[in-house]
Amino acid sequence: MPYRLHMMVCAGTGCVSNRSLELRDALSAELARRGLDKEIEIVTTGCNGFCGVGPILLVQPDGIFYQKVQVKDVPLLVEEHLVKGRPVKSLMFTPPEAKEPVPRMRDIPFFGKQMLVALRNRGMIDPEKIEDYIARGGYQALAKALTTMTPKQIIEEIKASGLRGRGGGGFPTGIKWETCVHAHSEDGVRYLVCNADEGDPGAFMDRSIIEGDPHSVIEGMVIGAYAIGAHQGYIYVRHEYPLALKRFMIALDQAREYGLLGKDILGTGFDFDIEVHRGAGAFVCGESTALMASIEGRVGEPRAKYIHTVEVGLYNKPTVLNNVETFANVPVIIERGAKWFASIGTEHSKGTKVFSLAGRVKNTGLVEVPMGLSLRELIFDIGGGIADNGKFKAVQTGGPSGGFLPEDLLDLPVDYEKLYEAGSMMGSGGVVVMDHTSCMVDVARFFVDFLQSESCGKCTPCREGIKAMHGILSRICDGKGSEADLATLEELCSVVADTSLCALGGSAPNPVLTSLRYFRSEYEAHLQGKCPAGVCRALITFRINDKCTGCHLCFKACPTSAVLGEPKQMHSIIQGKCIKCGACYDVCKFEAVTKE
Amino acid sequence: MAKLTISELQKLREKLAQERQTREGNARGQIIIHMGTCGIAAGARKVLTALLEAMDKQNVRDVIVSTSGCAGMCSKEPMATVQLPQQAPVKYISLNEEKIVRILNEHLLQGNVVKEFALAVGSERMG
Numbered sequence: 001m002p003y004r005l006h007m008m009v010c011a012g013t014g015c016v017s018n019r020s021l022e023l024r025d026a027l028s029a030e031l032a033r034r035g036l037d038k039e040i041e042i043v044t045t046g047c048n049g050f051c052g053v054g055p056i057l058l059v060q061p062d063g064i065f066y067q068k069v070q071v072k073d074v075p076l077l078v079e080e081h082l083v084k085g086r087p088v089k090s091l092m093f094t095p096p097e098a099k100e101p102v103p104r105m106r107d108i109p110f111f112g113k114q115m116l117v118a119l120r121n122r123g124m125i126d127p128e129k130i131e132d133y134i135a136r137g138g139y140q141a142l143a144k145a146l147t148t149m150t151p152k153q154i155i156e157e158i159k160a161s162g163l164r165g166r167g168g169g170g171f172p173t174g175i176k177w178e179t180c181v182h183a184h185s186e187d188g189v190r191y192l193v194c195n196a197d198e199g200d201p202g203a204f205m206d207r208s209i210i211e212g213d214p215h216s217v218i219e220g221m222v223i224g225a226y227a228i229g230a231h232q233g234y235i236y237v238r239h240e241y242p243l244a245l246k247r248f249m250i251a252l253d254q255a256r257e258y259g260l261l262g263k264d265i266l267g268t269g270f271d272f273d274i275e276v277h278r279g280a281g282a283f284v285c286g287e288s289t290a291l292m293a294s295i296e297g298r299v300g301e302p303r304a305k306y307i308h309t310v311e312v313g314l315y316n317k318p319t320v321l322n323n324v325e326t327f328a329n330v331p332v333i334i335e336r337g338a339k340w341f342a343s344i345g346t347e348h349s350k351g352t353k354v355f356s357l358a359g360r361v362k363n364t365g366l367v368e369v370p371m372g373l374s375l376r377e378l379i380f381d382i383g384g385g386i387a388d389n390g391k392f393k394a395v396q397t398g399g400p401s402g403g404f405l406p407e408d409l410l411d412l413p414v415d416y417e418k419l420y421e422a423g424s425m426m427g428s429g430g431v432v433v434m435d436h437t438s439c440m441v442d443v444a445r446f447f448v449d450f451l452q453s454e455s456c457g458k459c460t461p462c463r464e465g466i467k468a469m470h471g472i473l474s475r476i477c478d479g480k481g482s483e484a485d486l487a488t489l490e491e492l493c494s495v496v497a498d499t500s501l502c503a504l505g506g507s508a509p510n511p512v513l514t515s516l517r518y519f520r521s522e523y524e525a526h527l528q529g530k531c532p533a534g535v536c537r538a539l540i541t542f543r544i545n546d547k548c549t550g551c552h553l554c555f556k557a558c559p560t561s562a563v564l565g566e567p568k569q570m571h572s573i574i575q576g577k578c579i580k581c582g583a584c585y586d587v588c589k590f591e592a593v594t595k596e
Numbered sequence: 597m598a599k600l601t602i603s604e605l606q607k608l609r610e611k612l613a614q615e616r617q618t619r620e621g622n623a624r625g626q627i628i629i630h631m632g633t634c635g636i637a638a639g640a641r642k643v644l645t646a647l648l649e650a651m652d653k654q655n656v657r658d659v660i661v662s663t664s665g666c667a668g669m670c671s672k673e674p675m676a677t678v679q680l681p682q683q684a685p686v687k688y689i690s691l692n693e694e695k696i697v698r699i700l701n702e703h704l705l706q707g708n709v710v711k712e713f714a715l716a717v718g719s720e721r722m723g
Contacts, residue, residue, distance in 0.1 A: 135609065140606075266605065
């Protein structure tokens with residue numbers, strides 16, 4: 001029988017950890033119990049992007065979007081929607097500020113403002129079924145490329161599209177491919193590598209693409225391989241992505257079975273295969289030369305790049321390294337044409353970009369938007385604004401070594417150059433939003449600490465310089481900083497940025513430099529012994545004022561018995577005993593505990 | 597699965613895409629079977645199954661089959677509403693397994709209203 005309804009259950013990592021697979025099993029059992037399993041299909045899809053409200057369930061063809069669906073909701077949902085045709089309001093999403101829930105996915109602002117290119121099959125296919133991908137036009141671009149285009153034409157098309165590397169560097173993809181073709185290789189061997197190392201904390205664009213639509217990456221890779229004349233490809237996936245790895249392996253097997261990968265692809269005589277290499281999770285291995293060293297079995301350390309990897313790369317052969325999202329864009333460009341792709345975006349940044357929205361924003365998740373959208377639209381329209389009625393303070397773009405941008409730059413269009421000029425970067429697309437509860441000095445210290453531990457230690461400026469930066473930032477947070485420290489920090493930053501071997505050190509000063517540039521008053525306050533956000537423990541004092549009702553909650557919450565007072569009497573804090581954990585502040589219902 | 601050639605890939609794509617049309621929300625039309633308590637008691641479930649079986653046999657994949665509650669005329673159940681793009685919805689009454697197959701073939705697939713089973717053209721106004 002044809003399926004009259006399709007229940008698209010999100011099985012991205014976010015929803016799976018919210019028990020979406022148990023939901024799927026419960027749905028499946030309930031359908032079988034009611035004899036509906038022949039007419040209603042359950043499809044497990046990749047990440048829908050709206051991870052904050054998972055588990056997500058989309059009912060097609062109605063387009064009804066359900067959120068936070070639990071196993072206990074299943075009988076009601078089946079009875080009401082599937083049998084009686086009455087969508088269940090209580091499981092629908094109500095956007096912030098809206099009174100009524102919104103039934104249809106496309107009417108929810110989070111989805112409505114997005115434009116899907118790399119994520120074109122998001123939520124519509126089962127990533128473990130190649131048939132679903134083919135049904136939506138998958139591998140058509142490959143067929144077109146192999147039969148109607150020469151490698152040179154493909155490169156010209158990619159160049160004309162204006163596609164730039166989505167991994168962070170933003171290097172024009174077409175030019176990279178062309179350089180590789182022109183590079184000398186004695187035996188003609190060239191390699192194509194996909195970078196799926198994605199080490200930025202809080203970034204999950206590449207993981208979601210592989211988990212949700214692995215064939216789009218494979219198809220992009222085969223087209224790229226044909227364009228540069230490579231017959232062997234690698235994908236470098238971090239070990240912490242087990243689901244992505246599993247789905248990619250399944251996809252590879254299916255593609256080989258259908259003759260879309262391996263020998264004589266689609267009967268055209270072109271050979272190309274892909275090997276999966278698992279990385280151990282070192283941040284530096286996202287860097288091109290370190291990544292290639294790691295594939296070769298050497299220690300993942302970068303080398304100086306007087307000679308680029310497109311000329312001498314993996315096993316000393318000309319190598320193209322592109323990121324997951326870059327490859328996912330390639331089939332669409334081949335199919336719809338460079339002109340179409342180049343019509344999206346800004347003058348120098350074409351197409352769309354996938355971002356992972358995280359931090360103090362209401363709608364956390366994964367979004368794809370046209371380049372040139374303002375940060376304000378990204379954070380307030382799609383992201384729904386600041387969570388818990390907080391006040392926006394800063395946004396960090398580009399991962400741990402991206403810069404912090406203040407409120408008056410919110411109208412900045414998201415584009416490679418504009419972000420760079422403002423002291424930040426596009427990076428791979430991580431967007432972390434911070435509100436008034438974040439201390440910018442402390443946040444800068446946090447990211448510098450991450451980069452300090454991820455520095456591979458090969459070159460001195462990065463290894464010692466970031467450590468020294470961390471020392472100074474810690475001193476300032478402890479209230480022991482001096483005016484001279486700020487000058488030293490700035491000098492250190494410029495030395496580390498200019499003299500480090502790779503981009504890890506090269507970009508590590510960004511958080512420090514931008515926080516000094518846009519939030520200098522916070523540094524100055526710390527020098528005066530104050531932390532305006534009330535975060536740095538050495539600089540804050542908790543006190544109890546006369547609003548205290550003697551409810552005794554803080555007394556019970558204090559781990560060091562620093563709160564003094566009898567029930568129904570005003571309490572006080574013994575400063576010598578207080579470890580400034582904030583437990584009293586958090587439990588007080590009367591605003592009687594103050595932080596200054 | 598044998599390895600594909602270019603032309604086999606095209607064919608496979610057409611076949612797979614056709615099978616998945618309603619998943620995309622693409623359809624030539626929609627038929628709603630009213631499945632309130634009255635409808636089910638009068639045999640709406642059998643009507644729905646007969647419709648789906650007929651669609652399967654004839655390989656019809658581009659019709660959306662939905663269910664909904666009672667249409668308000670419990671004495672005339674089982675009922676169904678057919679909606680084609682840019683046309684007023686048509687309500688059918690007192691259906692059975694044979695009638696629904698005729699509605700599928702004549703109205704949904706060929707665009708001719710089956711007047712003898714039709715109650716009325718148009719729906720009640722909302723609000």
